[in-house]
Amino acid sequence: MHDLSNQVIGQKLATIRRNIYNAAIKAGRDPKDIRLVAVSKFHSADAIFSAIQHNQMIFGENRIQEAKQKFTSLLLENPSIHLHIIGPIQSNKIIDAVKIASVIETIDRPSMLVPLDKAIQKIGRAPKLFIQINTGKEPQKAGIFPEEADYFISLCYKQFGSLIQGVMGIPPVHDDPTSHFKQLVSIAKKYYLPEISIGMSHDYEIAIACGATFVRVGTAIFGNRPLYSIQNNTDKNA
Numbered sequence: 078m079h080d081l082s083n084q085v086i087g088q089k090l091a092t093i094r095r096n097i098y099n100a101a102i103k104a105g106r107d108p109k110d111i112r113l114v115a116v117s118k119f120h121s122a123d124a125i126f127s128a129i130q131h132n133q134m135i136f137g138e139n140r141i142q143e144a145k146q147k148f149t150s151l152l153l154e155n156p157s158i159h160l161h162i163i164g165p166i167q168s169n170k171i172i173d174a175v176k177i178a179s180v181i182e183t184i185d186r187p188s189m190l191v192p193l194d195k196a197i198q199k200i201g202r203a204p205k206l207f208i209q210i211n212t213g214k215e216p217q218k219a220g221i222f223p224e225e226a227d228y229f230i231s232l233c234y235k236q237f238g239s240l241i242q243g244v245m246g247i248p249p250v251h252d253d254p255t256s257h258f259k260q261l262v263s264i265a266k267k268y269y270l271p272e273i274s275i276g277m278s279h280d281y282e283i284a285i286a287c288g289a290t291f292v293r294v295g296t297a298i299f300g301n302r303p304l305y306s307i308q309n310n311t312d313k314n315a
Contacts, residue, residue, distance in 0.1 A: 080120065081300045083127040089298050090115075090131050093281075097292065100285040111285055114161050114274070116295030119302045122147045128298065129155060137182075137293050139164030141173045148177055161274075162204075163245070163293060165219040172196045175204060182207040182245040182274050185219040187229065190236045197240075205242040207274055208233060210264060212257040213249035220246065226264050234268075243272025243290070254280045258287035 081089070093113060101108040116137040117125050125136060125147060134157050138144035141162065148160050159179040166174050166183060174181055175196040181204045184193070197203045208230055211220030221229045233241050244265045248257035258275045265273050265288075274291040276284025281292035296302070 080124040080127075083130060085300075086124065086127040086298060087131040090128065090133055093294055093297055096282060097285065100282040104286045106285070110290060112291050114163070114291050114293045115298050116163065116277075116293050117147070117299060118143065118164075118295065120295075120299045122151065124299050125151065129158070133298075135159045135161065135291075137161040137163040137295070141166065141170040141177075144177060145173055152177065161291075161293075163274075168192055172200065175200045175202065178204040180205045180207065180242075182243075183209045183219060184233060184241075185209040185211075185221060187232060190232060194236055203240055205272075206233070206237055206240045207243040207245045207272060208241065208270075210244055210246045210261055212246050212260050213252060215249055218247060223260060223264070230264075230268055241268075241270065243270045243274060245274040247277070248280075254283055255287060258284050258289070262288040 097111050097113060098108040101111055112135055113133065114135050114137040115128050115133050118139040136158065138160065144160065144162065152158055152160065160177055161180040161182055162174050162178045163182045165185060166181070166189065168189065171189065171192050184206050209220035210226060211218050211222055214222050244261050246257060246261045248254040261275055262273055272290050273288055274293060275287065275289045276292040278294050278297040281294055284292055
């Protein structure tokens with residue numbers, strides 16, 4: 078499967094931006110308060126470069142090794158790019174994540190807090206951090222359960238202070254996402270966290286109505302994932 082053309086990616090970005098604008102206006106929100114994360118996992122550096130040519134500067138990647146391969150040079154050439162890590166991070170990949178990420182959206186377990194803090198001190202740069210919350214309590218997904226949020230967010234604040242900036246979540250695929258989005262927004266407001274990363278290609282307009290500040294859109298920009306990536310995807314940062 079080949080990448081979509083530069084022109085098609087540009088057209089798709091324009092459509093999504095228009096949809097974001099309209100959804101924000103409909104919800105009585107300022108469209109500038111919603112930012113688009115172009116999820117480029119499994120798509121090539123050429124596809125990413127096409128998006129950059131159409132003024133897309135925020136990207137999301139799931140796997141650290143893939144993100145390093147594609148973004149190390151792009152970040153040097155384009156310092157205005159912001160890279161969000163949106164997949165679970167294995168302990169041995171934390172240092173690499175700190176090196177390249179502007180935002181790590183997947184702070185999901187107590188055991189990663191001390192290694193992450195040490196990596197930030199060692200590298201001398203500090204990404205913004207979002208707490209991943211598993212509102213559907215799905216065993217195959219990362220993230221803390223909602224009833225653990227009070228304890229875990231308190232731990233995160235003690236370790237990282239103002240670096241804790243938001244929440245992130247992915248509703249169960251067959252559920253109406255609205256209640257999940259509203260629960261995430263409620264948790265963010267409780268802790269005065271300004272950023273809420275919710276909504277993907279199929280439900281980002283609903284997420285905007287609920288209060289999203291970041292929406293993560295991949296397929297609707299770059300097309301379907303290449304077949305090999307679906308066959309080999311283990312959802313790990315290999």
